[in-house]
Amino acid sequence: MPATAKARPVKLVPIGNAKGVRLPPSLIRKYGLEHALVLEETERGILIRGRESTSKLSWEETYRAMAAESEDWDDWDNTLLDGIAEDDLAPETL
Numbered sequence: 159m160p161a162t163a164k165a166r167p168v169k170l171v172p173i174g175n176a177k178g179v180r181l182p183p184s185l186i187r188k189y190g191l192e193h194a195l196v197l198e199e200t201e202r203g204i205l206i207r208g209r210e211s212t213s214k215l216s217w218e219e220t221y222r223a224m225a226a227e228s229e230d231w232d233d234w235d236n237t238l239l240d241g242i243a244e245d246d247l248a249p250e251t252l
Contacts, residue, residue: 179206 170177181191191208198205215223 166182168179168181171180172178185191189208194209196207196209198207
């Protein structure tokens, strides 16, 4: 869900001789995280994600998840038709 990425401040907490990060329950539920996670080092930093799931969301589940995000698509509407009238592939020129 890169388009909805949000930065959240978290603290490192001691766990034995190591350090850990506490994840809010809302994120654990949202991403269906269970016992094991994958830690990936990237050029931009550390990515923590759940293990690959063998099940995929149905179209209905995908729609519900997208609707729950309440994203504002107004900017997309304004640019959707930008330049169409001048486009050589406009229906009236075909």
